[in-house]
Amino acid sequence: MESFPSTPEELSLAITAATGLxxxxxxxxxxxxxxxxxxxxxxxxxxxxxxxxxxxxxRDMHVEVGVLEAAYAAGVPVPRVLASSRDLVGENxxxxxxxxxxxxxxxxxxxxxxxxxxxxxARKTLPAQFGTALGKLHRINSEVPGLExxxxxxFYKEHLRDCGQSHPAFEIAFxxxxxxxxxxxxxxxxxxxxxxxxxxxxxEGLRAVLDWELxxxxxxxxxxxxxxxxxxxxxxxxxxxxxxxxxxxxxxxGEASGEYISLETLRWWEVLGTVKWGLMxxxxxxxxLTGSVRSHELAAIGRRVCENEYDALLAIRELKNGxxxxxx
Amino acid sequence: xxxxHDPPTxxxxxxxxxxxxxxxxxxxxxxxLQFHTRVAMNVxxxxxxxxxxxxxxxxxxxxxxxxFQCNSEAELAEKIRTGxxxxxxxxxxxxxxxxxxxxxxxANPKYLRDE
Numbered sequence: 001m002e003s004f005p006s007t008p009e010e011l012s013l014a015i016t017a018a019t020g021l022x023x024x025x026x027x028x029x030x031x032x033x034x035x036x037x038x039x040x041x042x043x044x045x046x047x048x049x050x051x052x053x054x055x056x057x058x059r060d061m062h063v064e065v066g067v068l069e070a071a072y073a074a075g076v077p078v079p080r081v082l083a084s085s086r087d088l089v090g091e092n093x094x095x096x097x098x099x100x101x102x103x104x105x106x107x108x109x110x111x112x113x114x115x116x117x118x119x120x121x122a123r124k125t126l127p128a129q130f131g132t133a134l135g136k137l138h139r140i141n142s143e144v145p146g147l148e149x150x151x152x153x154x155f156y157k158e159h160l161r162d163c164g165q166s167h168p169a170f171e172i173a174f175x176x177x178x179x180x181x182x183x184x185x186x187x188x189x190x191x192x193x194x195x196x197x198x199x200x201x202x203x204e205g206l207r208a209v210l211d212w213e214l215x216x217x218x219x220x221x222x223x224x225x226x227x228x229x230x231x232x233x234x235x236x237x238x239x240x241x242x243x244x245x246x247x248x249x250x251x252x253x254g255e256a257s258g259e260y261i262s263l264e265t266l267r268w269w270e271v272l273g274t275v276k277w278g279l280m281x282x283x284x285x286x287x288x289l290t291g292s293v294r295s296h297e298l299a300a301i302g303r304r305v306c307e308n309e310y311d312a313l314l315a316i317r318e319l320k321n322g323x324x325x326x327x328x
Numbered sequence: 329x330x331x332x333h334d335p336p337t338x339x340x341x342x343x344x345x346x347x348x349x350x351x352x353x354x355x356x357x358x359x360x361l362q363f364h365t366r367v368a369m370n371v372x373x374x375x376x377x378x379x380x381x382x383x384x385x386x387x388x389x390x391x392x393x394x395x396f397q398c399n400s401e402a403e404l405a406e407k408i409r410t411g412x413x414x415x416x417x418x419x420x421x422x423x424x425x426x427x428x429x430x431x432x433x434x435a436n437p438k439y440l441r442d443e
Binding site (some may be wrong): 166167168169171172174175261296297299300303304306309310313314317 | 338364367368370374400401402404405406408409411420421422424425427428429431432434436439440443
């Protein structure tokens with residue numbers, strides 16, 4: 001096997017060899033997640049980002065390249081893909097799958113976006129911008145290779161079966177979800193993790209939607225419901241990302257997509273998203289408990305499962321009583 | 329009931345470490361380490377609450393499960409899944425919601441809100 005470029009110098013040379021992109025400076029590593037690493041660099045005055053898959057990651061980054069290109073073409077604010085390993089012929093000097101994208105300045109930390117004065121005017125426009133961005137995304141009708149259509153209910157029921165724990169609250173939630181499932185309608189490309197933390201925000205509003213790793217084919221309302229899950233409100237008092245009313249999101253979404261989703265449908269997806277995040281908390285704690293990563297932070301997430309049980313049960317009670325979908 | 333162990337109690341020991349993190353460590357660190365220190369303080373506070381409340385909560389939970397002819401939580405989950413408790417649906421839901429509230433009293437009491 002060829003040597004795996006791991007220092008900034010080696011990676012810069014490898015990128016030039018792979019893509020012909022010359023004059024790379026300021027190469028520095030930003031993060032190393034579980035599945036990929038992210039580096040930033042400059043070409044002249046332009047800021048660039050390279051994401052590189054880990055050797056052990058099972059994901060196919062080329063699916064995400066296709067998703068980003070489709071979203072960009074549809075006018076969704078996303079990083080533009082400048083080069084990727086998908087388009088290489090022959091050897092890949094970078095070592096594993098990679099993509100080079102444009103960089104954005106801005107804030108991703110929800111706590112700051114929700115509370116800092118500099119985002120005060122952005123907070124007024126963001127809920128509608130979220131709706132517009134999702135509306136454009138869900139209107140994409142070109143086919144992106146490699147995306148799976150995942151039935152969210154079946155998938156997460158199985159997750160609960162297989163997690164090795166019992167959660168009566170989630171059983172109640174799944175029962176309600178089954179009984180109240182909106183008719184299965186149009187399927188489209190969904191982001192899969194559209195929420196604060198994965199969005200770059202400037203003082204004027206939404207700049208870019210990041211983290212497309214979980215994109216799949218699904219129900220358009222899935223992305224809207226997920227954005228309203230209480231965990232993604234980060235303590236904010238309003239349902240849409242902590243800063244906006246349901247109606248602001250739904251109206252902007254309807255205008256951009258031509259498809260008006262009802263509040264009932266949105267809230268059904270919010271309940272499913274709440275259960276889903278609860279199950280994901282179980283998985284996070286399991287990384288610690290099974291010893292694959294030792295971390296008190298991950299361990300503590302296991303005790304956040306009940307926050308989601310609470311939110312799901314209260315939302316269901318509210319919706320059963322006919323509250324929670326009345327417009328104010 | 330007699331205790332084998334000498335004072336301090338487990339709760340007091342954990343409390344002492346949490347207080348040390350709060351007063352000596354937290355103000356001295358920043359960034360990621362500060363965040364992880366805060367997480368550690370929260371975890372210890374949770375353990376203190378569980379040591380205080382846990383035993384009684386477990387007893388109450390077992391008694392509540394028994395009222396629905398369940399020997400374990402897993403059995404209750406199974407009965408809800410299969411619909412075996414549909415005739416007592418609202419009682420079951422109230423019991424489960426209440427048990428979730430009890431979990432939050434330990435895990436994160438601030439999360440409980442006006443219902």
